[in-house]
Amino acid sequence: FKVGVLGVPLSKGQPRDGTENGPKALRNAGIIKVLEDLGNQVIDHGDLQFETIENDNPKDKIKNPKTVGAANKKISDAVYSIVKSEQLCLTMGGDHSMAMGSIHGHALAEPNIVVVWVDAHADINTPLTSSSGNIHGMPLSFVSKELEAYVPKLKGFEWCFPCISVKDIVYIGLRDVDEGERCIIEHFGIAHYSMQDVDRMGIGEVVDKALKAVDPTGTRPIHLSFDVDALDPAITPSTGTPVAGGLSFREGQYIMEVLANTGRLSVVDIAEINTTVGNSDVTVKTAVEIVKKCFGQKRGGNFLPSYGLP
Numbered sequence: 620f621k622v623g624v625l626g627v628p629l630s631k632g633q634p635r636d637g638t639e640n641g642p643k644a645l646r647n648a649g650i651i652k653v654l655e656d657l658g659n660q661v662i663d664h665g666d667l668q669f670e671t672i673e674n675d676n677p678k679d680k681i682k683n684p685k686t687v688g689a690a691n692k693k694i695s696d697a698v699y700s701i702v703k704s705e706q707l708c709l710t711m712g713g714d715h716s717m718a719m720g721s722i723h724g725h726a727l728a729e730p731n732i733v734v735v736w737v738d739a740h741a742d743i744n745t746p747l748t749s750s751s752g753n754i755h756g757m758p759l760s761f762v763s764k765e766l767e768a769y770v771p772k773l774k775g776f777e778w779c780f781p782c783i784s785v786k787d788i789v790y791i792g793l794r795d796v797d798e799g800e801r802c803i804i805e806h807f808g809i810a811h812y813s814m815q816d817v818d819r820m821g822i823g824e825v826v827d828k829a830l831k832a833v834d835p836t837g838t839r840p841i842h843l844s845f846d847v848d849a850l851d852p853a854i855t856p857s858t859g860t861p862v863a864g865g866l867s868f869r870e871g872q873y874i875m876e877v878l879a880n881t882g883r884l885s886v887v888d889i890a891e892i893n894t895t896v897g898n899s900d901v902t903v904k905t906a907v908e909i910v911k912k913c914f915g916q917k918r919g920g921n922f923l924p925s926y927g928l929p
């Protein structure tokens with residue numbers, strides 16, 4: 620693939636410093652070379668620079684609205700231009716509020732996207748249902764048309780127009796969903812596969828059903844937004860909101876292999892690596908292994924055309 624890599628050092632969508640180090644940690648772990656060794660042509664777009672806006676006081680309890688709004692506008696513009704230049708975009712976060720910008724920019728460039736949201740959390744609180752006021756718990760409410768009426772227009776988000784339908788979203792890995800989010804999921808019938816579903820059906824059936832739910836004809840570009848806290852904290856301890864009982868290393872790899880195999884992956888977010896929490900080496904190594912499966916590495920083995928085999 621032609622892969623456009625973008626660093627998104629964002630942390631103000633949540634309270635724990637450290638997610639701004641995510642892009643650096645992945646780079647230091649050699650993510651660029653790893654992708655090149657898999658035969659991809661990698662264009663490194665560097666790390667976005669975000670400014671912290673002064674007296675960015677909470678508005679209706681929402682924290683750092685101007686800083687997070689301005690950052691996501693930059694993310695949207697960058698992802699838009701990367702997708703427009705026919706590159707498979709890898710956005711390295713940064714807290715998960717980044718997905719508001721990456722989905723927005725992606726949808727502007729590719730109007731028919733579906734969103735596969737792999738996460739312990741639903742991240743679809745509106746500013747009115749959120750109890751924390753942390754925007755990393757709200758990105759999907761800002762970009763979903765059906766929720767527009769419930770999302771107050773906040774200063775800093777004038778640029779953000781709802782660009783997907785909740786029918787285009789499917790969840791995998793849920794195990795910590797707020798009441799307001801459950802209400803939204805039930806009311807709008809959002810496709811979702813929780814860890815209970817993974818236990819009941821197995822990851823193979825979950826991924827098949829998840830893709831069928833949003834893209835039955837198997838034709839639409841895929842936005843994968845992967846929150847490392849979807850995985851079990853034993854393998855991704857360095858994250859801000861860990862929840863026990865997560866996806867195994869193998870289940871995480873399996874999801875990525877199937878999505879890569881569709882050939883329709885268009886944007887991949889990897890979010891919520893926080894190097895200041897727990898053992899960040901394990902977390903970053905796991906994240907790199909998981910991302911490799913998005914960009915062509917197969918557990919059954921790869922041979923690259925360069926070997927000249929028929």
Ligand SMILES: N[C@@H](CC/C=C/[B-](O)(O)O)C(=O)O
Nearest residue numbers: 715740744751753755756860
């Ligand atoms: N639902 C909680 C937790 C949000 C978790 C966000 B994360 O999935 O991006 O880590 C909230 O709204 O504060």
Ligand SMILES: [Mn+2]
Nearest residue numbers: 739740846848
């Ligand atoms: Mn999460």
Ligand SMILES: [Mn+2]
Nearest residue numbers: 811812813816
């Ligand atoms: Mn259910």
Ligand SMILES: [Mn+2]
Nearest residue numbers: 715738742846
């Ligand atoms: Mn998340």
